[in-house]
Amino acid sequence: DQQVKQNSPSLSVQEGRISILNCDYTNSMFDYFLWYKKYPAEGPTFLISISSIKDKNEDGRFTVFLNKSAKHLSLHIVPSQPGDSAVYFCAASAPGNTGKLIFGQGTTLQVKP
Amino acid sequence: GAGVSQSPSNKVTEKGKDVELRCDPISGHTALYWYRQSLGQGLEFLIYFQGNSAPDKSGLPSDRFSAERTGGSVSTLTIQRTQQEDSAVYLCASSPQGQGTEAFFGQGTRLTVV
Numbered sequence: 001d002q003q004v005k006q007n008s009p010s011l012s013v014q015e016g017r018i019s020i021l022n023c024d025y026t027n028s029m030f031d032y033f034l035w036y037k038k039y040p041a042e043g044p045t046f047l048i049s050i051s052s053i054k055d056k057n058e059d060g061r062f063t064v065f066l067n068k069s070a071k072h073l074s075l076h077i078v079p080s081q082p083g084d085s086a087v088y089f090c091a092a093s094a095p096g097n098t099g100k101l102i103f104g105q106g107t108t109l110q111v112k113p
Numbered sequence: 114g115a116g117v118s119q120s121p122s123n124k125v126t127e128k129g130k131d132v133e134l135r136c137d138p139i140s141g142h143t144a145l146y147w148y149r150q151s152l153g154q155g156l157e158f159l160i161y162f163q164g165n166s167a168p169d170k171s172g173l174p175s176d177r178f179s180a181e182r183t184g185g186s187v188s189t190l191t192i193q194r195t196q197q198e199d200s201a202v203y204l205c206a207s208s209p210q211g212q213g214t215e216a217f218f219g220q221g222t223r224l225t226v227v
Contacts, residue, residue, distance in 0.1 A: 103156035
């Protein structure tokens with residue numbers, strides 16, 4: 001049972017444009033969400049997070065939006081840069097679930113110069 | 114070092130052999146996770162340690178897999194009688210506490226079973 005889903009395996013955008021990565025979840029108990037970025041041969045690195053008490057969190061070029069009623073979150077990157085090319089994973093955790101992070105399958109973003 | 118350290122970085126083993134993968138978490142972090150990423154797949158949860166609580170082993174794929182965490186610090190993931198489908202990158206992560214904080218990942222151990 002895939003509780004966190006990233007339905008787009010890949011995304012290609014032009015440098016300077018907006019990248020939008022999407023993530024859906026099924027467990028309504030999830031209350032904390034994170035985005036990670038992963039380059040080849042490296043471990044994932046934390047990018048940005050959002051608590052379920054918010055619907056938006058912004059950090060520089062990165063903004064995460066949370067729609068609890070739709071059980072959907074998205075990561076916006078604007079403007080996109082070639083160095084943003086990586087695999088992006090969303091993750092979620094629930095209270096009383098010992099803090100275990102459940103990850104999506106990942107979306108490969110390619111930003112073309 | 115300041116980050117999560119995993120060893121070895123690469124391991125090639127023959128089918129049927131046992132392997133041990135090591136993780137040194139960030140000092141002071143109470144939570145430790147093991148995940149694996151098979152080719153073209155997402156991050157599959159394996160096991161989670163949080164302080165002195167009983168580990169959450171719900172992600173271990175079979176009884177050939179086990180993990181321990183000694184003294185609340187270093188963790189070892191053991192795979193017995195390795196199979197080709199065990200080939201993957203095994204990732205360890207730690208976090209300063211449990212729910213509501215981000216986890217910091219090591220660079221992973223690439224395991225190849227031939």
